[in-house]
Amino acid sequence: MVNAEKSPVAPAQLLAQLIVGIGGGMVLFLMAAGVSIIVSGMNIINFVQGAFFTLGALLCFTLAQILNFWWALLLGPLVVACLGVLAEFLLRPLYSKSILYQLLVTMGLAFLIIDGMDTIWGREIKVVSLPDYLNTTTPVFGIDFPVYYIFIIAVSGLIALGLWLMFEKTRLGMVFRAIVNNRPMVGCLGINVTLLFTLMFAFGVWLSGVAGVLMAPIIGIDPESSMSMLFSMMIVLVIGGLKSMKGAFFSALTVGMVNAVGSLFLPWFYALIPAALMIVVLIVKPQGLFGKREG
Amino acid sequence: MRSKLITVFAAVAMAFVLVPGIVSTGFCDTASKETIKIGFLSSLSGPFAMLTRYSSPAVHMVIDNANASGGLFGKQLQLITRDDQGDPSVVAEKLTELKGEGCIAIIGPFMGANGRPANQWASTNNVPLVTCASPSLADRVHTNKYTFFTIPVQNAVAEVLYRGMLTRPLKSFYYLGSDIVNAHEMYDYIADKMKKNHPEIVNLGSVWPSISNVEFSNLISAALAKKPDVVISGQAGPGWAALCQQGMKFNLFKRARVVGSYALESAVTASFGKNYPEGVETTDWCPFWEQSKAMQDYLKAHLAVSKVYPADKGFELHLAALAVVAAMRKAGSAEPEAVANALENLSFDSPVGAVHFNDYDHQLKIPIWYATSGYSKEFPIAIGVHSIKYGDDVYPSKEEILALRAASK
Numbered sequence: 001m002v003n004a005e006k007s008p009v010a011p012a013q014l015l016a017q018l019i020v021g022i023g024g025g026m027v028l029f030l031m032a033a034g035v036s037i038i039v040s041g042m043n044i045i046n047f048v049q050g051a052f053f054t055l056g057a058l059l060c061f062t063l064a065q066i067l068n069f070w071w072a073l074l075l076g077p078l079v080v081a082c083l084g085v086l087a088e089f090l091l092r093p094l095y096s097k098s099i100l101y102q103l104l105v106t107m108g109l110a111f112l113i114i115d116g117m118d119t120i121w122g123r124e125i126k127v128v129s130l131p132d133y134l135n136t137t138t139p140v141f142g143i144d145f146p147v148y149y150i151f152i153i154a155v156s157g158l159i160a161l162g163l164w165l166m167f168e169k170t171r172l173g174m175v176f177r178a179i180v181n182n183r184p185m186v187g188c189l190g191i192n193v194t195l196l197f198t199l200m201f202a203f204g205v206w207l208s209g210v211a212g213v214l215m216a217p218i219i220g221i222d223p224e225s226s227m228s229m230l231f232s233m234m235i236v237l238v239i240g241g242l243k244s245m246k247g248a249f250f251s252a253l254t255v256g257m258v259n260a261v262g263s264l265f266l267p268w269f270y271a272l273i274p275a276a277l278m279i280v281v282l283i284v285k286p287q288g289l290f291g292k293r294e295g
Numbered sequence: 296m297r298s299k300l301i302t303v304f305a306a307v308a309m310a311f312v313l314v315p316g317i318v319s320t321g322f323c324d325t326a327s328k329e330t331i332k333i334g335f336l337s338s339l340s341g342p343f344a345m346l347t348r349y350s351s352p353a354v355h356m357v358i359d360n361a362n363a364s365g366g367l368f369g370k371q372l373q374l375i376t377r378d379d380q381g382d383p384s385v386v387a388e389k390l391t392e393l394k395g396e397g398c399i400a401i402i403g404p405f406m407g408a409n410g411r412p413a414n415q416w417a418s419t420n421n422v423p424l425v426t427c428a429s430p431s432l433a434d435r436v437h438t439n440k441y442t443f444f445t446i447p448v449q450n451a452v453a454e455v456l457y458r459g460m461l462t463r464p465l466k467s468f469y470y471l472g473s474d475i476v477n478a479h480e481m482y483d484y485i486a487d488k489m490k491k492n493h494p495e496i497v498n499l500g501s502v503w504p505s506i507s508n509v510e511f512s513n514l515i516s517a518a519l520a521k522k523p524d525v526v527i528s529g530q531a532g533p534g535w536a537a538l539c540q541q542g543m544k545f546n547l548f549k550r551a552r553v554v555g556s557y558a559l560e561s562a563v564t565a566s567f568g569k570n571y572p573e574g575v576e577t578t579d580w581c582p583f584w585e586q587s588k589a590m591q592d593y594l595k596a597h598l599a600v601s602k603v604y605p606a607d608k609g610f611e612l613h614l615a616a617l618a619v620v621a622a623m624r625k626a627g628s629a630e631p632e633a634v635a636n637a638l639e640n641l642s643f644d645s646p647v648g649a650v651h652f653n654d655y656d657h658q659l660k661i662p663i664w665y666a667t668s669g670y671s672k673e674f675p676i677a678i679g680v681h682s683i684k685y686g687d688d689v690y691p692s693k694e695e696i697l698a699l700r701a702a703s704k
Contacts (some may be wrong), residue, residue: 013520020516123344125536127566146544219509220536228507263517267502271474
């Protein structure tokens with residue numbers, strides 16, 4: 001290890017870095033929220049979520065060229081959600097089966113979708129350009145802060161607020177919460193649990209599609225990176241609690257901000273930070289920070 | 296009736312599987328007995344598959360040209376391809392398949408961690424392997440009789456970056472690496488040399504995201520907070536594309552010089568079209584914008600075959616294929632042992648001029664350019680608009696390699 005000069009970090013820079021971390025965390029939340037909804041309501045760990053994320057990004061690439069970025073943001077996640085509905089049909093026979101079958105089928109679906117993306121879009125890296133008014137910066141605590149990241153924070157925040165309102169204040173959300181707590185009882189009350197499962201799955205996949213579209217203009221889109229996206233989502237869920245939406249939100253923000261601060265103070269261990277955080281949480285509270293102990 | 300249908304279906308399915316297999320194994324194909332088989336271990340799937348479109352044509356061009364000239368020793372050359380899936384654990388298995396197919400030499404693998412298992416396999420299977428994986432100096436120090444390298448060793452690349460950075464005033468630098476051996480080697484080389492020769496240049500530190508990381512906003516912001524003159528990037532491929540995308544959002548390329556390697560790799564620049572950041576300084580060994588006849592011929596041939604501009608990685612494989620064909624001509628034989636012996640000290644012509652393998656570390660010495668990204672009317676993608684060409688003196692010397700080899704014993 002070569003010694004490098006250490007310079008003190010100004011408070012304004014630390015604040016700016018935390019805001020950058022919030023931006024990163026909000027996207028993580030969108031990715032993880034989709035998995036969390038599906039795990040909470042359906043007891044399925046959806047290994048296809050990473051592939052759906054990349055599919056959202058690739059659809060953004062294509063739709064932004066044919067139409068524009070805004071249509072891509074609207075239509076891309078909807079197309080991904082429709083594919084999610086098809087995927088859910090395939091998973092239905094496995095709801096009562098061992099988790100191993102679910103993992104195998106969802107992994108298989110993930111590889112199928114990845115190969116499909118390779119075939120349709122090719123293996124080369126794809127890049128999405130933004131409209132000029134989103135492709136500029138504004139000064140925030142002395143740094144040139146990208147307007148697009150403010151947009152990401154705003155959209156993600158609105159979605160998080162919408163999720164909270166839906167789950168806490170609407171009848172549909174009440175039924176979803178009931179399914180999470182006691183699925184058989186909900187079925188006995190005459191509610192079409194199968195349809196709700198499909199809606200829940202589609203919605204979870206839609207969230208990944210939104211995350212993919214939002215991330216598309218700031219990454220090099222590569223179908224082969226789908227599984228590494230999934231691992232990032234899983235770290236957030238393990239820290240927050242697999243079945244907790246609130247946990248997904250706060251842990252995503254935590255991971256984002258810890259990463260941001262870590263890049264300033266622990267650069268040599270940057271790659272290990274999320275995993276280290278996960279290990280600490282697993283030791284201290286294995287069910288996650290907001291998870292409930294089961295059994 | 297049902298069982299008859301099943302039987303018929305099974306027979307048809309077996310026919311679909313077996314007939315192509317019978318035809319391809321040569322059971323009824325006498326032409327394959329007349330060919331000289333050369334293996335190609337490519338990454339058709341997995342994390343490096345994005346380079347396939349840029350790498351396969353570069354190899355096929357050499358084989359097709361040789362066959363168009365009548366082949367060698369009265370036989371046509373046949374390229375047998377296997378997919379290593381970007382996975383080091385299957386490399387030996389695929390190489391063994393290629394050997395089983397009768398391949399007299401093998402080109403590839405082409406990325407990173409697949410190099411070491413391939414090198415070990417070559418030494419125990421006595422089949423010459425010309426690879427563009429294994430850029431590490433350790434692979435040159437501990438090489439074996441059968442493995443030859445067309446990718447410039449990391450120290451040479453780092454030396455070019457070091458010299459290139461110093462062509463302009465420099466007060467400080469920061470390294471935005473990647474948690475892989477090559478990036479660490481590059482940083483250690485540059486940082487050590489700067490400290491030794493230019494102690495007035497401040498090393499502001501480094502950060503080491505995982506190779507699969509695509510979220511660089513924290514890292515870019517942290518780097519810019521230190522106000523470096525130069526940000527050196529250890530990223531390549533999708534990571535570099537993400538860094539470019541996010542870097543442009545943070546005005547990174549306006550606020551600091553950004554230096555890296557493979558930053559003009561057309562597999563990445565092509566996806567940006569006219570939106571690639573200008574002023575990025577990088578090493579390059581396939582400068583398709585250079586006006587030499589040999590390079591322009593290579594460019595035209597590559598475009599005609601693949602419809603894409605040549606990439607450094609594809610060029611490394613092109614050189615490997617040229618080397619294998621040249622070695623067979625020199626040996627006057629297609630026997631693996633003769634080819635391996637002929638590769639020692641082999642010189643041959645390439646699109647970048649005459650090149651040769653060192654006998655002491657099996658490194659192919661090719662010129663390395665230090666180029667700055669920009670645009671010209673002639674090309675629809677970013678090219679090197681200012682280029683400095685470096686020659687053999689950037690590579691570790693024989694004395695250095697032998698000293699390291701002695702020290703490791």
